[in-house]
Amino acid sequence: MATGARGRIAGIAALLLLAIAAALLVRSGDGRDAPAGRASGARPPPGAADAPSAGVAVAGDPAAADGIDPAAAAPPLPPAVDLEAADRERDLHGVVVDGAGAPVAGAALTVERTRPGRGWDDEPDLAPQPEPLTALSARDGSFRFPLDWGEQADLRVRADGFGEGVLWGCPAGARLRVELSRVGGGLEVVVQDGAGAPVADALVTIGGGRLATRLMTSSRGRTGGDGRFVADGLAAGRASVHAAHPGFGDASEVDTSVPAAGRFRVEFVLDRGRVVEGRVLDAETGRPVAGARVGRNWTLHRPVTTDAEGRFAFRGWNQVPGHEFGGLHCLAAGYARAEVEVPAEGPVEFRLGRGFSAGGRVLGHDGRAVEGAVLTLRGLREARAGIPRTESDTRRAATGPDGRWTQRDLRRDLRYEVSVRAAGRAGMAFPVEAPRGEGDRVDAGDWVLPEGRRVEGVVLDAAGLPARDLEVCLSGGPDARVDDRGRFRIADAAPGETTIAVCRPDAYPLLEEKLTVPAGSDLRGLVLRLPAFGRIRVRVVDPGGRPLSGVEVYAYGAEDTDWVETGDDGLAVLDQIKDEVVEVAAELNGPGNRARRLPCSIEDVRPSGQELTLVLEEGVAITGVVRGADGAPAHRADVWAVVDGDEDEWFHASAGERGEFDLLVRTGRYFDLRAQRTDRDRRVIEKGVVRQVAGPKSGVEIRLEPVPPEPEPPAPR
Numbered sequence: 001m002a003t004g005a006r007g008r009i010a011g012i013a014a015l016l017l018l019a020i021a022a023a024l025l026v027r028s029g030d031g032r033d034a035p036a037g038r039a040s041g042a043r044p045p046p047g048a049a050d051a052p053s054a055g056v057a058v059a060g061d062p063a064a065a066d067g068i069d070p071a072a073a074a075p076p077l078p079p080a081v082d083l084e085a086a087d088r089e090r091d092l093h094g095v096v097v098d099g100a101g102a103p104v105a106g107a108a109l110t111v112e113r114t115r116p117g118r119g120w121d122d123e124p125d126l127a128p129q130p131e132p133l134t135a136l137s138a139r140d141g142s143f144r145f146p147l148d149w150g151e152q153a154d155l156r157v158r159a160d161g162f163g164e165g166v167l168w169g170c171p172a173g174a175r176l177r178v179e180l181s182r183v184g185g186g187l188e189v190v191v192q193d194g195a196g197a198p199v200a201d202a203l204v205t206i207g208g209g210r211l212a213t214r215l216m217t218s219s220r221g222r223t224g225g226d227g228r229f230v231a232d233g234l235a236a237g238r239a240s241v242h243a244a245h246p247g248f249g250d251a252s253e254v255d256t257s258v259p260a261a262g263r264f265r266v267e268f269v270l271d272r273g274r275v276v277e278g279r280v281l282d283a284e285t286g287r288p289v290a291g292a293r294v295g296r297n298w299t300l301h302r303p304v305t306t307d308a309e310g311r312f313a314f315r316g317w318n319q320v321p322g323h324e325f326g327g328l329h330c331l332a333a334g335y336a337r338a339e340v341e342v343p344a345e346g347p348v349e350f351r352l353g354r355g356f357s358a359g360g361r362v363l364g365h366d367g368r369a370v371e372g373a374v375l376t377l378r379g380l381r382e383a384r385a386g387i388p389r390t391e392s393d394t395r396r397a398a399t400g401p402d403g404r405w406t407q408r409d410l411r412r413d414l415r416y417e418v419s420v421r422a423a424g425r426a427g428m429a430f431p432v433e434a435p436r437g438e439g440d441r442v443d444a445g446d447w448v449l450p451e452g453r454r455v456e457g458v459v460l461d462a463a464g465l466p467a468r469d470l471e472v473c474l475s476g477g478p479d480a481r482v483d484d485r486g487r488f489r490i491a492d493a494a495p496g497e498t499t500i501a502v503c504r505p506d507a508y509p510l511l512e513e514k515l516t517v518p519a520g521s522d523l524r525g526l527v528l529r530l531p532a533f534g535r536i537r538v539r540v541v542d543p544g545g546r547p548l549s550g551v552e553v554y555a556y557g558a559e560d561t562d563w564v565e566t567g568d569d570g571l572a573v574l575d576q577i578k579d580e581v582v583e584v585a586a587e588l589n590g591p592g593n594r595a596r597r598l599p600c601s602i603e604d605v606r607p608s609g610q611e612l613t614l615v616l617e618e619g620v621a622i623t624g625v626v627r628g629a630d631g632a633p634a635h636r637a638d639v640w641a642v643v644d645g646d647e648d649e650w651f652h653a654s655a656g657e658r659g660e661f662d663l664l665v666r667t668g669r670y671f672d673l674r675a676q677r678t679d680r681d682r683r684v685i686e687k688g689v690v691r692q693v694a695g696p697k698s699g700v701e702i703r704l705e706p707v708p709p710e711p712e713p714p715a716p717r
Contacts, residue, residue, distance in 0.1 A: 075136065077105055077106055077136055077137075077138055077139050078135065078136055078138050079138060080138040080139065080140045080142050081093060081138060081142035081143060081144045083095070083142060083144075083175065086144055086175070087146070087173070088173045088175075089149055089172065089173045089489075090146055090147055090148065090149055090172050090173055091144050091145065091146055091147070091172070091173065092111065092144070092145045092147050092153065092155070092170055092171075092172055092173070092174055092176070093142075093143065093144040093145070093174075093175055093176070094142070094143065094174075094175050094176030094177055094178060095137075095140070095141040095142050095143070095176075095177060095178070096109075096137045096141040096143065096157065096159070096178045096180065097141055097177065097178070097179055097180070098162070098179070098180055098181070098182060099179065099180070099181045099182065103137075103139070103140045103141030103142075104137060104141050104159050104162070104180055105136075105137055105138065105139045105140075105141060106136050106137060106159065106160075107136065107137040107141070107143075107157055107158065107159035107162075107178075107180070108134070108136060108157070108158045108159065109134065109135045109136065109137060109143055109145075109155065109156070109157055110132050110133070110134050110155070110156040111132060111133040111134075111145045111147075111153045111154070111155055111156075111170075112132050112153060112154045112156065113129065113130045113132065113133070113147070113151065113153045114129060114153070126374050126396050126397070126398040127372075127374050127398075133145050133153075137159075147172035147173075148172060149172060149454075149489060149491060150171075150172065150454065150480065150489040150490060150491030150492075151171070151172045151491075152169045152170065152171050152172070152480065152481055153169075153170055153172075154166055154167065154168055154169065154170065155167040155170050155176070155178070156218065157178055157180070157215060159180055161182055161233070162180040162181065162182060162184075162233055164218050164219055164233075165180075165208070165215035165216055165217060165218050165234075165235050166208070166215070166216050166218040167213070167214075167215060167216070168209075168210050168216065168505075169210070169471075169481045169505075170481070171480060171481045171482070171483045171487075171488070171489060172489065173483055173487070173489065174483035174484055175483070175484050176213075176484070178215060179215065180215065181235065182233075184232065184233040184234050184235060184236065184258075184260075184261075185232075185234055185236050185258045185259035185260055185261055185262055185263065185264070186230060186231055186232035186233065186234060186258070186259075186262070186263040186264075187206060187219075187230070187231050187234065187239070187241065187256065187258060187263060187264055187265075187266055188228060188229075188230050188263050188264070188265045188266070189204045189206075189223070189228065189229045189230075189231075189241055189243065189266045189267075189268065190227055190228050190265060190266070190267045190268065191204070191223050191227045191228075191229075191243045191245070191267075191268045191270060192227055192267070192268070192269055192270070193248070193269070193270055193272065194269060194270075194271060194272065194658075197227075198223070198225070198226050198227025198228070199223060199227050199243075199245055199248070199270055200223055200224060200225045200226075200227060201222050201223060201245065202222060202223045202227070202229075202243050202244065202245040202268075202270065203220075203221075203222055203243070203244050203245070204219075204220070204221055204222065204223060204229040204231075204241065204242070204243050205219075205220050205241070205242045205243075205244075206218065206219040206220070206231055206234070206239055206240070206241050207239065207240050207242075208235065208237065208238065208239050208240075209237070209238060209505075210505040213468055213469055213484075214235075215235055216235065216237075217234045217235050217237065217239040217258055219231035219234060223243075230263070232263070234258045235258065236257075236258050236259060236260040236550075237257070237258055237550075237565060238255065238256075238257060238258075238550075238552075238565060239255075239256055239257070239258050240253045240254065240255055240256070241253065241254045241256055241266050241268075242254075243268040243270065245270055246302075246316075247272070247315075247316070248270035248271060248272050248273070248316055249270070249271045249272060249273030249316035249317060249318035250296070250301075250316070250318060251268060251269075251270055251271070254266055254268070257550040259550075260549070260568060269656075269658070271318045271658075272315075272316060273315070273316040273317045273318035274317055274318070274345075275313050275314070275315050275317070276313070276314045276317045276328065276342055276347070276348060277311070277312070277313050277314075277347045277348075278294070278311070278312055278314075278328075278340075278347045278348040278349055278350065279306075279309070279310045279311050279312075279347070279349050279350070280292040280294065280306050280310045280312065280330055280332065280349075280350040280352060281310055281349065281350065281351050281352070282335075282351070282352060283351040283352055283353040284353070284354075287310075288306070288308070288309050288310025288311075289306060289310050289332050289335070289350075289352055290306055290307060290308045290309075290310060291305060291306060291332065291333070292305070292306045292310070292312075292330055292331065292332035292335075292350070292352070293305055293306075293330065293331050293332070294306065294312050294314060294328055294329070294330045294350070295314075295328070295329060296314075296317075296327075296328060296329070297327075297329060298329055298337075298339075298392065298393060298394055300329055300331065302314075302316065306332075314328060317342060318635065327339055327340050327341040327342045328340055328342055328348060330350045330352065331409075332352055333409070334354070334408075334409065335352035335353065335354060335355060335409055336352065336353055336354065336355030336356075336409050336410060336411040336412065337355075337379075337392075337393045337409070337411055338350045338351070338352050338353075339392065344628070344630050344632055345630075353412075354440070355408070355409040355410045355411055355412065355440075356410050356412055356434055356435050356439070356440050356441060356442060357406060357407065357408040357409070357410065357440065357441045357442070358377075358406070358407055358410060358416070358432050358441070358442040358443075358444055359404065359405060359406035359407070359441070359442075359443065359444065360404070360405060360443060360444030360445050360446065360447060361399075361402070361403045361404045361405070361445070361446045361447070362375075362399045362403045362404075362405065362420060362422070362446075362447050362449060363403055363446055363447070363448050363449070364425060364448070364449055364451070365448060365449065365450050365451050368403075369399070369401065369402050369403030369404075370399055370403050370422050370425060370449060371399055371400060371401050371402075371403065372398060372399060372422065372423075373398065373399040373403070373405075373420055373421065373422035373425070373449070374396065374397075374398055374420070374421050374422070375396065375397040375398065375399070375405055375407070375418055375419070375420050376394065376395075376396055376418065376419045376421075377393075377394065377395040377396070377397065377407055377410070377416050377417075377418050377432065378393070378394050378416065378417050378418075378419075379392050379393030379394070379395075379410065379411055379414030379415070379416050380392070380414060380415055380416070380417060381414065392411070392414055393410070393411050393414055393416075395407050395410070399422075410432075410434070411434075412434040412435075413434075414434070415431065415432075415433060415434075416431070416432040416433075417429055417430075417431060417432075418430045418431070418432055418444075420447060420449060422449060423492070424451070424452055424492065425449035425450070425451065425452050425492060426449060426450045426451065426452040426453070426477075426492055426493060426494035426495065427449075427452075427477060427478070427492065427494060428447065428449055428450075428494065429476070430444065430447055432444055450494060450495050450519065451495075451519075452491060452492030452493060452494070453492075453493045453494075453495055453517050453518065453519075453521070453522050453523060454489070454490065454491055454493070454522040454523070454524070455474070455490040455493045455500075455515075455517060455522070455523045455526070456487070456488065456489045456490065456522070456523070456524050456525075456526065457472075457487070457488060457524070457525060457526025457527060457528060458482075458485065458486045458487050458488070458526070458527055458528070459472065459482050459486045459488065459502055459528045459529075459530065460486060460527065460528070460529045460530065461529075461530050462529070462530055462531060462532040462533070464529075465486075466482070466484070466485050466486025466487075467482060467486050467502075467530060468482060468484070468486065469482075469504070469505070470482050470502055470503065470504060470505075470510070471502070471503045471504075471505060472488040472490065472500065472501070472502055472503075472528070473500070473501045473503060473509075474490060474493055474494075474498050474499070474500055474501075474515075474517075475498050475499040475500075475501070476494075476498070477490075477493055477494055477498065478490050478491065478492060478493065493517050493523075494517065495517045495518060495519035496516065496517060496519075497514065497515070497516050498514075498515050498516075498517060499512055499513070499514060499515065500512070500513055500515045500526075500528070501513075502528055502530065504576065507560075507561070508559070508560045508561065508578075510530055510533075510560075510576060510578065511528060511530055511531070513528070531578075533575060533576045533577050533578060533607075534555075534577035534578070534579070534580070534582070534606075534607025534608065535573070535574065535575040535577065535607055535608075535609045536555060536573075536574050536577065536582075536584060536605065536607045536609070536610060536611075536612060537571060537572075537573050537609075537610070537611040537612070538553045538566075538571070538572045538573075538574065538584060538586065538611070538612050538613075538614060539566075539569075539570050539571050539572075539611060539612070539613045539614070540553065540566050540570045540571075540572065540586045540613075540614050540615075540616060541570055541613060541614075541615055541616075542597070542615070542616060543615055543617055543618075546570075547566070547568070547569050547570025547571070548566060548570050548588065548597070548616060549566050549567060549568045549569075549570060550565060550566065550588065551565065551566040551570070551572070551586050551587065551588045551597075551616070552564075552565055552586070552587050552588070553565070553566060553572040553574065553584070553585070553586045553614075554583075554584070554585045554586075554587075555574045555577050555579075555582040555583070555584050555605075555607065556582055556583040556584075556585065557577065557578060557579025557580075557581070557582040557583075558579055558581075559578055559579055560577070560578040560579060562574045562575075562576050562577045562578075566586075572586075574607070577607045579607075580606060581604055581605065581606055582605050582607060583601055583602065583603045583604070583605065584601060584602045584605050584612060584614070585599060585600065585601035585602075586599060586600050586601070586614045586616060587599040588616060596618050596619050596620070596621065596664055597616035597617065597618060597619065597664075598616060598617050598618070598619040598651075598664060598665075598666060599616070599651075600614045600615060600616055600617070601614075602614070617666075619664040619665055619666055619667070619695075620664070620665060620666075620667045620695035620696040621662055621663065621664055621665075621695060621696055621697075621698075622641060622662075622663045622665055622671070622673070622693060622695045622696070622697045622698075622700060623660070623661065623662050623663070623697070623698045623699070623700065624660070624661060624673075624697075624698065624699055624700030624701055624702065625655075625658070625659045625660050625661070625700075625701055625702070626639060626655045626659045626661060626675045626688075626701075626702045626704065627659060627701060627702070627703050627704065628677070628686055628704050629686060629703075629704055629705055629706050632659075633655070633658045633659025633660075634655055634659045634675070634677055634686070634704055635655060635656075635658075635659060636655070636677050636678070637654070637655040637659065637661075637675045637676065637677050637686075637702075637704065638652065638653075638654055638655075638675065638676055638677075639652065639653045639654070639655060639661045639663060639673065639674070639675045639702065640652050640673070640674045640675075641663045641665050641671040641672075641673055641693075642671060642672050642674060643669050643670070643671060644669075644670045644671065644672055644691075644692065649666075649669075651663055651664060651665050651671075655675070661675075663695075665695045667695060667696075668694075669694065670692050670693065670694050671692075671693050671694070671695075672689055672690070672691045672692070672693075673689065673690040673691075673693050673700060673702055674687070674688075674689045675687065675688050675689070675702040675704060676688075676704070677704060683709070683710075684707050685706065685707055685709075686704035686705060686706055686707060687704060687705065687707055688702050688703050688704040688705055689702070690702050
């Protein structure tokens with residue numbers, strides 16, 4: 001029988017089984033009695049195939065790729081959801097519409113839920129995560145997902161002809177209007193090796209920003225035989241692209257722009273790196289340690305295991321921006337974690353010492369044992385010579401039925417901070433010190449978690465209207481996104497004095513206030529009113545007056561930074577400026593800067609609702625390579641072009657995987673090219689300079705020289 005025929009018969013049989021299952025599952029009109037793991041009685045959407053094609057890989061409908069008519073393969077739609085009957089404290093609900101406001105039926109919706117205590121690569125997952133909730137939008141575009149009070153989840157949306165996107169951090173009880181656009185741009189991601197040959201089966205991930213009210217770019221797939229992956233129908237705006245392949249070293253993300261129409265091309269060059277060989281030995285006996293795991297950074301990224309002789313070979317070691325912190329780390333049963341810096345060439349050696357163990361018991365406020373509490377033990381280096389303390393070891397533990405926990409193989413040279421989280425309890429943090437003398441165990445005793453309290457309220461703007469796209473955070477505690485009514489819901493807050501802050505996602509606070517969470521009751525009815533902010537309209541154009549889209553516009557102040565991206569009309573509105581005087585700057589990055597536009601700024605601006613016009617001129621390029629003192633490419637180098645005699649005019653770039661840099665500068669000027677590399681503690685270890693260079697110029701080589709370390713300050717007497 002032909003492969004295509006087998007696929008069609010299997011597909012028809014699967015559809016019949018799914019239809020029967022759907023009839024058994026759907027018990028009520030709004031799907032409220034649907035079993036766990038489902039929403040509104042809807043069956044899960046078909047999953048996208050992950051296997052690469054022989055040629056270019058294109059994000060699209062997997063059924064169509066198998067030769068199946070998508071309309072015939074589509075499962076039946078769930079009944080419409082009565083949005084007015086939704087639980088505004090728990091149900092994540094809303095409607096999916098197109099750009100004209102018409103409902104989109106059959107959109108595949110997935111809610112990804114996360115519980116506290118999630119593990120990393122080097123630890124077992126001590127807090128099992130809930131299964132995602134899946135559903136299809138009804139004929140009127142409506143949907144509903146029951147969540148827990150105070151829960152936040154990510155909503156992924158995929159619909160034929162619209163592409164895929166995600167809404168981040170959607171709070172329980174929120175009513176969403178998910179707007180899809182049929183007209184969207186695309187990205188063509190080309191992945192090659194150092195010789196220019198295509199890399200097939202590389203995993204490409206495309207992601208967007210962090211707002212909760214606008215669908216963000218999201219796509220994922222693998223390159224085809226020609227090393228290409230094409231994602232069309234993406235939401236226009238900023239995006240980050242990453243490519244990875246197990247046969248190559250790590251690569252840094254590329255920031256880019258998705259155009260409103262057409263495609264931008266993003267090129268990745270994957271570096272095979274070098275093979276770092278080494279041995280793991282017992283520090284006391286010198287004997288090899290078999291079965292030890294060696295990986296990158298404290299997460300043990302891409303781990304390998306030692307053989308009977310304690311030998312290992314870590315493939316794909318390279319140094320690229322975004323992976324500069326930490327060398328190779330080693331974990332082995334019975335030993336404390338060890339780490340080494342990887343030299344430019346040659347092997348490495350781990351000598352493992354014996355660690356200490358810590359344990360104790362977690363109790364509730366009623367004195368009963370707390371089972372399933374997740375403990376995160378972070379080993380910290382103390383601050384020195386102006387360098388803040390850094391994290392060098394992270395472990396996870398969980399309490400058993402008796403509330404007891406134990407963590408072995410902790411490092412004696414670190415001070416550990418232990419955060420404890422448990423459902424229904426307030427999170428707390430406790431210190432653990434290494435034992436004095438020759439002891440090998442610390443009894444942390446009983447740690448009591450108070451009952452978690454609920455904190456809820458609303459955030460209003462200066463006009464008294466509900467604020468949106470903001471987060472409310474408690475110092476040292478949980479946070480929550482505001483919903484469409486400006487409400488926030490925080491669960492398991494710790495009683496006592498704290499600071500509550502209203503923030504933009506990944507930005508500075510807009511408002512901070514002192515707060516006391518009572519021990520015996522929940523805190524309800526809070527009203528957080530934002531002050532009146534400064535406002536500026538910024539129009540960005542080229543020298544001919546034509547608007548430039550996709551330009552990042554910033555307002556820098558003494559205490560805060562506001563930023564936004566220009567639309568197709570070249571306009572950006574910054575309306576959350578806290579400072580009285582700011583510097584306004586515009587910069588065009590990524591593939592959208594093929595016009596080679598220079599950044600532009602205006603200083604000492606008082607934001608009072610006025611409109612400014614910034615003109616981005618064309619620049620010229622200075623290109624070349626940065627090499628370390630050993631002559632090897634300096635992957636992590638920062639490069640500046642500084643106008644001779646004018647420290648206030650400079651341009652910056654970061655060296656790529658092969659040490660290459662591309663600086664865009666103003667024509668008619670001479671520049672000193674300065675480059676430097678820093679270590680994991682951000683200390684300058686190499687630097688170099690090439691003087692009096694004018695653009696355009698190519699083939700410039702900057703050679704770095706070692707910088708002697710600064711002496712440690714004398715110990716206090």
